[in-house]
Amino acid sequence: MTQSRRMLVLRAVVEDYIRSQEPVGSTSLTKQHHLGVSSATIRNDMAALEDEGYLIQPHTSAGRVPTEKGYRYFVDRLATVVPLSEAQRRGINSFLSGSVSLTDALQRSARLLSEITGQVAVVASPSLAKATLRHVEMVPVAMTTLLAVVITDSGRVAQHGLGVSAMPPTDAVARLSNAVNEQCNGLSLSRSAETVRAIGSSVGYEDVRAVAESLADAFESMALDERANELYMSGASRLAHTQSVADLAPLFDALEEQVVLMKLMSNLSEETNASGVGVSIGSENHSPELLHASVVSSGYGRAAAARDADGEQDGDESSVGDTSGSADEPIAFVGSIGPTHMDYAATMAAVKAVARYLTAFVRDGLA
The missing domain is CATH 3.30.450.40 (GAF domain)
Structure with missing residues (x-):
């Protein structure tokens, strides 16, 4: 009795049970599959597979059904997934x-x-934890609030309210948005947060430093979202x-x-x-x-x-x-x-x- 033939028998049992959901016997295997051996030999193989934990016999007179170990062997041997038609x-x-x-x-x-x-x-x-930044837009929605609309590479769109003590000049916000989009495109959200903080602390962005900090906090919050x-x-x-x-x-x-x-x-x-x-x-x-x-x-x-x-x-x-x-x-x-x-x-x-x-x-x- 070769191990390779025994595993062909196991595969046949799994395939037949998946199709019929009925215990599989040696006689049906002989009829349905060209295994090249007698029903008695297949019966001996199935008994050996049961001893090894690949099959189980639910009733004394019934055929066998695969165990979890049997299914695992079968799945692991599906080395390549047959593509759909x-x-x-x-x-x-x-x-x-x-x-x-x-x-x-x-x-x-x-x-x-x-x-x-x-x-x-x-x-x-x-x-969002696995996303990279594609684009961000900041829009004033109240006297002390900007709405940051964040678009990621996966197509997800997230919105975050950015609170400020006083609304900065419109052109300063636009300049910050442009800098963020230029320097953060393709970066992970955690790296984007670091970059935004660096932009906000650089010369010329004093008016929007608080906005940059708030935006960086928003990116970090999104980066921690593992769900x-x-x-x-x-x-x-x-x-x-x-x-x-x-x-x-x-x-x-x-x-x-x-x-x-x-x-x-x-x-x-x-x-x-x-x-x-x-x-x-x-x-x-x-x-x-x-x-x-x-x-x-x-x-x-x-x-x-x-x-x-x-x-x-x-x-x-x-x-x-x-x-x-x-x-x-x-x-x-x-x-x-x-x-x-x-x-x-x-x-x-x-x-x-x-x-x-x-x-x-x-x-x-x-x-």
Whole structure:
């Protein structure tokens, strides 16, 4: 009995169980797969796989089903994610290309991903902590208040009120805005804060020194915001039609705990396999509510932008200015949550495809 054949048997069991959700027996494997050995030999292989913890037999007379260890072996051997068909790609592009804003694109992405997978889709808006500055505009809104409108490279727009004891001259505010936009474009928000303070303390900016300090404080506050602003979810009702109430109750509890879910999927999107997709199965989620669920996640943004569908370089993304390391990681994530017997190959391909679209959306400045 060779180890390689035994693992082919494991793969066949996982594939058949994902498709049927019924325990898999040696007779059906012999009929469905060309393994080149007898049913008795396959039965011996399955017994060995059970001893090794890859399979379990729910009932004495029943076939086997994969364990968490079995699913993990199967997923890890999916070295490359099979890309979606050309028709599926066109469908994704057609559905998402109508997006009029970043928020619209994220909402559409969640709906589309849930429709493709039949599972819960979760899409996060970009975190300001990982953003770089694209443009800032300061507008007087009261006698002692300026409104700073901050636009980042991810398309996120943030507004901050800047309090001053007395409104400085309009031309002085405009001069400060121009200097900030010239010197901070492409910098991380923390570096932008340092640069703004240096501008405010330099000669010629005495009238707006307090404004510069207030703007720098606003940038620092944004840089410390480690939370993605919002999670867009879709597909919970769809999943309810395919899963038992016992499995769904804890899963819905997990969906309510958005901070925990965000941390899990964000970490997973940064700890991906060679294909750029991360998968966490059952107890690997470190959450009782997700003990019988699997999570598939991929980052989108600057890091993902460097690769095309086959993992090749799209182009040099390193010349956009200082990002203080953020160019090496995604700015947000897209993911899918479903049962441990989900169709991993299809889910991973769909998650990756949607992530790539959002990467292009952010990169091309469509937001």
